[in-house]
Amino acid sequence: MDALAELKAQIAELTRQAEELVRQEKASVIEEVKRRVQDYNLTARDLGLDVLAPPLRERGRPAVRTEKPVPKYRDEYGREWSGGRGRKPGWVQQIIESGGDIEQYRIMD
Secondary structure (H helix, E strand, C coil): CCHHHHHHHHHHHHHHHHHHHHHHHHHHHHHHHHHHHHHHCCCCCCCCCCCCCCCECCCCCECCCCCCCCCCEECCCCCEECCCCCCCCHHHHHHHHCCCCHHHHECCC
């Protein structure tokens, strides 16, 4: 075997050994991190990881980030409602069901 082929074989063997060592150490580090996360009740937000990946939907596609709607109504307790689609908040439903006028709670620009 010539010197170059011998060096390439040694490089391949050392690379294999290094990859195996990384795999073993990685498993150990992952277990340690999992234990610490559980011990301290850490969240992705605590670790700054919520910024790295957008939230996923059920089908695995990134959710579309939208602006929070501007509130159009506010009650005396500071609860707000944008008047948009979907279910009305409980406080709005109570006003409507009791015969009140939701327009009395409109926020003036």
